Amino acid sequence: MMFTAQIKVMPLKDLLDPQGKAVLGGLQNLGLNNVQDVRIGKHIDLQIQANSKEEAHQIATEAAKKLLANQVMEMFEVHIV
Amino acid sequence: MMFTAQIKVMPLKDLLDPQGKAVLGGLQNLGLNNVQDVRIGKHIDLQIQANSKEEAHQIATEAAKKLLANQVMEMFEVHIV
Numbered sequence: 001m002m003f004t005a006q007i008k009v010m011p012l013k014d015l016l017d018p019q020g021k022a023v024l025g026g027l028q029n030l031g032l033n034n035v036q037d038v039r040i041g042k043h044i045d046l047q048i049q050a051n052s053k054e055e056a057h058q059i060a061t062e063a064a065k066k067l068l069a070n071q072v073m074e075m076f077e078v079h080i081v
Numbered sequence: 082m083m084f085t086a087q088i089k090v091m092p093l094k095d096l097l098d099p100q101g102k103a104v105l106g107g108l109q110n111l112g113l114n115n116v117q118d119v120r121i122g123k124h125i126d127l128q129i130q131a132n133s134k135e136e137a138h139q140i141a142t143e144a145a146k147k148l149l150a151n152q153v154m155e156m157f158e159v160h161i162v
Contacts, residue, residue: 002117008124023125026148034140036083037128043089044104047118059115067107 003048005060009069009076010041044068056080084129086141090150090157091122125149134161 011017020038027035046063050056060078069076092098101119108116127144131137141159150157 010124010126020125023148027144030144030147032140032144032147034130035127035144036130037126039126041124041126043091043122043124044101045091045118045120045122046116049115049117059113063108063111063113063116066111066113067104 001050001052003050003053003056004081005046005048005056006079006081007044007046007060007064007068007076008041008079009044009064009074011039012073012075015073041074042068053080082131082133084131084134084137085162086127086129086137087160087162088125088127088141088145088149088157089122089160090125090145090155092120093154093156096154122155123149137161 017039020040023040024035024038046060048056048059050059057078057080064076064078065071098120100121104121105116105119127141129137129140131140138159138161145157145159
């Protein structure tokens with residue numbers, strides 16, 4: 001069966017996110033002053049061939065740990081849909 | 082009140098995603114052959130000062146249209162949590 005895994009990779013809360021800070025400045029220059037903070041990460045969709053939702057989750061987690069996320073600086077969440 | 086808006090920005094389905102194709106090759110080199118397709122986009126968290134969930138949604142959508150997403154090549158979804 002084919003499963004879609006959605007992986008969210010975000011910079012860790014305690015780390016500075018310079019890309020987010022730059023976008024926050026851009027939004028304020030556009031007059032969107034209600035935005036107080038911005039953090040930017042990655043959203044990755046994987047199409048996975050697996051026998052069960054659990055197997056798909058395991059494969060997606062392995063992909064995230066080995067390649068998609070740098071766990072020193074980033075956290076990730078996996079959802080199978 | 083403070084709201085958190087989660088914005089997902091993904092390349093449009095009909096467009097080639099070269100970053101995703103590169104990651105797919107990397108996963109296959111790592112032996113993760115069950116992964117059939119990869120698409121990569123952005124995940125953006127905004128902290129928004131607003132009077133209601135609807136107002137926060139409106140501000141996040143404006144931010145996405147004006148700065149965060151290029152609607153020629155990308156689609157976006159806004160969720161207020």
